[in-house]
Amino acid sequence: MSATVSLAATATATAASTASGTPGFLSPTGVEILFLLVGLLTLGAAITAVTTRQLVHAALWLVVALGGIAVEYLLLSAEFIAWVQVLIYVGAVVVLLLFGLMLTRAPIGRSPDADSGNRPVALAVAVTAAAVLVTVVVDAFRTTWIDLENGAPQGTTDVTGRILFQHWVLPFEALSVLLLAALVGAIVLSRRGDGRNGTGAADGGER
Amino acid sequence: MHLAYPAVLAVLLFCTGLYGVLARRNAILVLMSVELMLNAVNLNLVAFDVWLRDTLHAGQALTLFTITIAAAEIGIGLAIVLLVYRNRGTSHIDRLRELAETGGTGGTDGTGRPAETDGPTVADATDNPADTRLTRGEATA
Incomplete structure (x- = not known):
């Protein structure tokens, strides 16, 4: 080889x-x-x-x-x-x-019925x-x-971390806000509506 | 390595995911197929980044962003699917025809809040198989 x-x-x-x-x-x-x-x-x-x-x-x-x-x-x-x-x-x-x-x-x-009719x-x-x-x-x-x-290595942790925190740091931080929004959204979606502590809150906690 | 190998593999994975999105009935399996499509795009991004030797490594950075967005998407998507299952009693996307214009025979008015229903209620039991072909596209969209 x-x-x-x-x-x-x-x-x-x-x-x-x-x-x-x-x-x-x-x-x-x-x-x-x-x-x-x-x-x-x-x-x-x-x-x-x-x-x-x-x-x-x-x-x-x-x-x-x-x-x-x-x-x-x-x-x-x-x-x-x-x-x-x-x-x-x-x-x-x-x-x-x-x-x-x-x-x-x-x-x-x-x-x-795993597949629908328009297979x-x-x-x-x-x-x-x-x-x-x-x-x-x-x-x-x-x-x-x-x-x-x-040529130089292209995808090592060193290279990726360097470019991520030098050139792409603003999108990186914006992405953290997106993740936070997704987390809050998933919690809000999966809990029950009017503040009761039902099974919905338990589902949200598991996720 | 030839660029054709990862490019063709990405194309085939994307089309596999496309078939899964169109053909699957369970909403969670549709989400799996969406993940396959996103992974195909990621493979393309990495391959082109390695080929072009980009000094900013935009392809790899975009791949990381895509992976993060896919994780957020799967979290929100599963929360929505679980909410739909709790309210409608099914996670089959061709049964969710509350917003359909033709032949929408749902039992509820579609605006029922989660607080109004205590348990999983099969709201849309009157399923007309002849209409599902017409309205399935709107359900998946």
């Missing part, structure tokens, strides 16, 4: 100046093979998550899909975002979704969108090469 990586490094050195010298798809590097395999796993898990009839299994397949996307971030050398993805999505969002499924008394086994229309729309977008994207970025080996 190191031979192919060094080969790719020499190839990308020439590819930096001209776009015609990019390596082809028939000799993928080790990173590309790993990306492809994890991508297939991610895509399969995502498709299973949107098609399975068992609601809890859908949430668990979503864990696999989101974890696969975190591995893809690692392969793209964005390691801070990969760990944020693991922490927030796999750790928090999926747990919230499971809580939601539990609190709405979702059936545990196979539920026959063929949805399939047609999704397949059409996928065909059009894949055609356009492949045609546009066929010869574009991401240089992962050379």
Whole structure:
């Protein structure tokens, strides 16, 4: 694998100046093979998550899909975002979704009405969108090469923290206000109307 | 690494989420599909940021912001879904047709506050399957 990586490094050195010298798809590097395999796993898990009839299994397949996307971030050398993805999505969002499924008394086994009646229309729309977008994207970025080996590291915690607190600090603080607003909104939505301490307050506390 | 690999993967994940949003009936599964679509966009942002070698790393910063907004969205969305479940007794989005213009046969007037109902009440039991195809788009929107 190191031979192919060094080969790719020499190839990308020439590819930096001209776009015609990019390596082809028939000799993928080790990173590309790993990306492809994890991508297939991610895509399969995502498709299973949107098609399975068992609601809890859908949430668990979503864990696999989101974890696969975190591995893809690692392969793209964005390691801070990969760990944020693991922490927030796999750790928090999926747990919230499971809580939601539990609190709405979702059936545990196979539920026959998980998909609505416009499933063929949805399939047609999704397949059409996928065909059009894949055609356009492949045609546009066929010869574009991401240089992962050379140059400074791009996605480490050092780099991300530096740019986040130097250049993006105002949006960052605005985002904290947004999170506070979302927190207050979720509490207000999930408590009962006129100040009674019913089950609604208990639901809000659990969330 | 070719940029086509993450771009195509992001496209396919986005279309998977699109199918889930359109085809699922449970509101929580719709929220899951929205998360898939947001993740596809995040993958695109990271890939293009790494490709362009942006000095400000706008793609990675925007990815972090998107993740935060998605977390806020899932919190508010689940709170709304739970509130709807408590008031209407269902979380199926094609049963929520209170605001539909044609064939809206809901039992309540749609303005019932949560304080007026004590428990989960199935308000919209008179479900007409012929009308759900027409009004489902408004329910999801």
